[in-house]
Amino acid sequence: MTARPQFHMTTSEVLYDRAKRVLPGGVSRNTVLRSPHPLYVEHAEGCRVTDIEGVERIDFANNMASLIHGHAHPMVTDAVAAQLRKGTGFTLATEVEVRYAEHLVDRSASFEKVRFVNSGTEAVMAALKAARAYTGRAKIAKVEGAYHGAYDYAEVSQTSTPANWGKDDSPVSVPVAYGTPPKALEDVVVIPFNDPAKARSILDRHRGEVACVLIDPLPHRVGLLPATSPFVQMLRDWTTRHDALLVFDEVITFRSEYGGAQEWYDVRPDVTAMGKIIGGGFPVGALAGRSEVMDVMNPLASDVRFPHSGTFSANPVTMTAGLTAMELFDRPAVHRVNALAERARNGIEEAIAESGVAACVSGGGSMLRLHMKPELPTNYREAFSSPEEKRRLGIMLDHLFDSGFIMINTCSLTTSTVMGEAEVDGLVEAMRDGFRKIARL
Numbered sequence: 001m002t003a004r005p006q007f008h009m010t011t012s013e014v015l016y017d018r019a020k021r022v023l024p025g026g027v028s029r030n031t032v033l034r035s036p037h038p039l040y041v042e043h044a045e046g047c048r049v050t051d052i053e054g055v056e057r058i059d060f061a062n063n064m065a066s067l068i069h070g071h072a073h074p075m076v077t078d079a080v081a082a083q084l085r086k087g088t089g090f091t092l093a094t095e096v097e098v099r100y101a102e103h104l105v106d107r108s109a110s111f112e113k114v115r116f117v118n119s120g121t122e123a124v125m126a127a128l129k130a131a132r133a134y135t136g137r138a139k140i141a142k143v144e145g146a147y148h149g150a151y152d153y154a155e156v157s158q159t160s161t162p163a164n165w166g167k168d169d170s171p172v173s174v175p176v177a178y179g180t181p182p183k184a185l186e187d188v189v190v191i192p193f194n195d196p197a198k199a200r201s202i203l204d205r206h207r208g209e210v211a212c213v214l215i216d217p218l219p220h221r222v223g224l225l226p227a228t229s230p231f232v233q234m235l236r237d238w239t240t241r242h243d244a245l246l247v248f249d250e251v252i253t254f255r256s257e258y259g260g261a262q263e264w265y266d267v268r269p270d271v272t273a274m275g276k277i278i279g280g281g282f283p284v285g286a287l288a289g290r291s292e293v294m295d296v297m298n299p300l301a302s303d304v305r306f307p308h309s310g311t312f313s314a315n316p317v318t319m320t321a322g323l324t325a326m327e328l329f330d331r332p333a334v335h336r337v338n339a340l341a342e343r344a345r346n347g348i349e350e351a352i353a354e355s356g357v358a359a360c361v362s363g364g365g366s367m368l369r370l371h372m373k374p375e376l377p378t379n380y381r382e383a384f385s386s387p388e389e390k391r392r393l394g395i396m397l398d399h400l401f402d403s404g405f406i407m408i409n410t411c412s413l414t415t416s417t418v419m420g421e422a423e424v425d426g427l428v429e430a431m432r433d434g435f436r437k438i439a440r441l
């Protein structure tokens with residue numbers, strides 16, 4: 001029997017009570033967990049989200065960086081509504097997937113062919129499997145601390161701690177989930193971020209065995225620090241020399257430039273994994289790259305090296321939403337969201353200097369991240385927060401939330417095309433207050 005809710009409980013408290021009975025921890029994704037309970041959305045429009053208690057907040061989290069035009073953009077909503085009336089998924093192809101693939105291929109010089117999937121996790125998984133199928137090798141290399149979704153291999157060392165990460169010239173392959181197959185750990189080579197010499201020497205120990213090096217050019221969990229050109233160039237040279245592939249994870253960073261953050265470098269990846277904004281608000285993933293590599297999935301080949309399918313892949317709802325959103329996200333729009341993030345960064349840095357709090361800001365494109373550290377970290381180990389830094393970040397996050405601003409839970413933000421300088425300046429002011437509060441601790 002359901003316990004009778006007490007009269008003083010809020011609607012959210014009652015809902016969370018029910019949720020805990022049927023969902024582990026009361027949530028379907030850990031990122032929405034808040035103390036004492038998650039907030040439940042009533043509706044959202046543009047950059048504003050209203051919860052079921054009637055409180056409106058400005059959204060700088062954008063569903064974990066996946067919304068580039070905020071919520072319920074009328075052009076996306078109208079296009080999707082029209083498609084919904086025509087059907088949502090068929091055991092047949094649709095024109096819109098062809099149009100969308102053509103659009104993406106036009107956005108980046110490294111894209112020749114595209115395959116759509118349903119999430120960033122799936123895009124990274126398919127990219128790694130394509131690399132293995134192409135090279136005939138099992139191992140993959142990745143950066144310590146980098147988040148690439150939930151595939152066993154891609155998640156290795158994502159949550160390493162000082163207690164288990166080992167020496168920095170030979171980082172340990174640390175599992176995320178209990179029961180991860182030891183073979184998966186053995187098949188992942190972990191390299192330090194932005195340290196070409198150490199990374200090359202680790203990779204050299206596995207030459208001839210590595211199918212690909214996987215790199216996020218602005219890895220959020222590593223500290224939201226841009227990969228340096230020498231590091232990316234070294235990875236390109238090393239992979240070319242040793243017949244391995246270079247895979248970019250642009251699930252988040254595709255929002256950084258018209259053709260993704262890869263525009264920052266003089267190198268081209270062989271394959272790029274995407275997700276988030278390219279779904280126009282709907283679940284999505286995609287991998288794109290050189291025809292020769294992508295053709296490991298070609299079902300017309302006499303020997304299909306990587307058979308690949310997915311019931312909801314390229315469903316016309318996601319394709320319609322994604323194509324509409326990305327056509328709207330043209331070069332001027334990219335420039336605008338990046339300029340807003342730059343304005344936020346300048347304002348926050350000024351507020352930090354005024355307050356005297358030990359804090360700094362990292363980021364690039366339309367994202368930034370606050371660190372409660374006196375100086376910018378350079379890699380995952382330096383970005384790792386001490387308990388006191390975590391406590392201070394928590395105070396700032398709660399302060400911002402109470403002041404009406406939703407951030408990503410690492411105290412990172414993403415801008416969108418439906419916000420302007422007023423929203424950014426409002427956030428900066430709230431942060432200024434937050435730093436004052438922290439300075440008084």
Ligand SMILES: Cc1ncc(COP(=O)(O)O)c(C=O)c1O
Nearest residue numbers: 119120121147148149251252275
């Ligand atoms: C860089 C990166 N890769 C992959 C993923 C996984 O994407 P999804 O949550 O759509 O599975 C994420 C998600 O946050 C990500 O940030």
